[in-house]
Amino acid sequence: MPIQCSTGCHKNAVLKRPKTGDALCKDCFFWVFEEEVHHTITAAKLFTPDDYVAIAASGGKDSTVLAYIMKLLNDRYNYGLKLVLLSVDEGITGYRDDSLETVKRNEQQYSIPLKIVSYDELYGWTMDRIVEQIGLKNNCTFCGVFRRQALDRGATLLKVDKIVTGHNADDIAETVIMNILRGDIARLQRCTAIVTASEGTIPRSKPFKYTYEKEIVMYAYFKKLDYFSTECIYSPNAYRGYARAFLKDLEKIRSTSIIDVIHSGECFSVRDGVKLPTQGICEQCGHVSSQPVCKACVLLEGLNKGKPRLGLGKTSKIREHLKRNDENLEGVVASDADTHKINIPKTINIKQLDF
């Protein structure tokens, strides 16, 4: 016998909400999903009228749903935002070129203009070439550091006021766990912030901070959104994979685990007097950095000097060498043994969800 939607709308339920366990029909699910994101946006005052906002768009499920919902809420609630899609082409043949085709279709489907910046034009390197140098291990470090800066650079070119990313509640909870396991209190303090903004950078926010990944997948599925679902061919998911697996296990026992971990992260505070890194400007490229030379410049220097592992080891030592323009970098370059990898799939198959 069909189960009725728990809102009392008299329609049949088609899903069980992962966040609350409620049985809902499609329309009521769409409504609660959209209203929760609207609540997150308004409660945190993420935007002001006339803001020009770049949606960081990879073509994946999170940023595709984000682009769709930003447009929907902007129209429904008259936020008064001017929207633009901003994509970074990391130069990964057979992956990013295909996902960018999806973003190009989204540009037409949602009538939001698109700007693409590439690692090749910004750094003179594509990820394909970086992987040729460094191999599959550690390549995510390059990609993550370069992408962060590339988004900033693209946003500066566009002269936007704000950037939004599709980071969801699961991503944030994983980051909390990773920072605890690494004892990284500086990042632990920052990682749950819904807006990150340091002087001289364009503020970034996460409207999906409280949105479960499973619900984003369901929303995209029932709305039949056009998104790219293949995993990155170079990403074995590194350390994050362990945190992800741990969180998924917790979620099976207790559905609120994701939000609970985020709340725990928010409750941490650093004792007065504990020294934390301060943000400054990179001496080489002028971008924001907590070190005299930013990580992107250190990594680039290594690539250009034919020492791609530079920057993967103890960064303080490497920066000293860079300062002295030291050509002999032996002994400061990380070995393969410094990293641990695990292969855990990131996408959720909608058929595996518990309806």
Ligand SMILES: Nc1ncnc2c1ncn2[C@@H]1O[C@H](COP(=O)(O)OP(=O)(O)OP(=O)(O)O)[C@@H](O)[C@H]1O
């Ligand atoms: N190449 C890119 N260009 C623009 N934005 C990106 C790119 N890669 C990632 N992002 C932004 O960072 C967010 C988190 O990226 P992550 O790599 O964790 O992917 P994800 O969780 O699979 O998200 P998505 O489903 O949107 O790809 C994305 O939602 C998007 O907003």
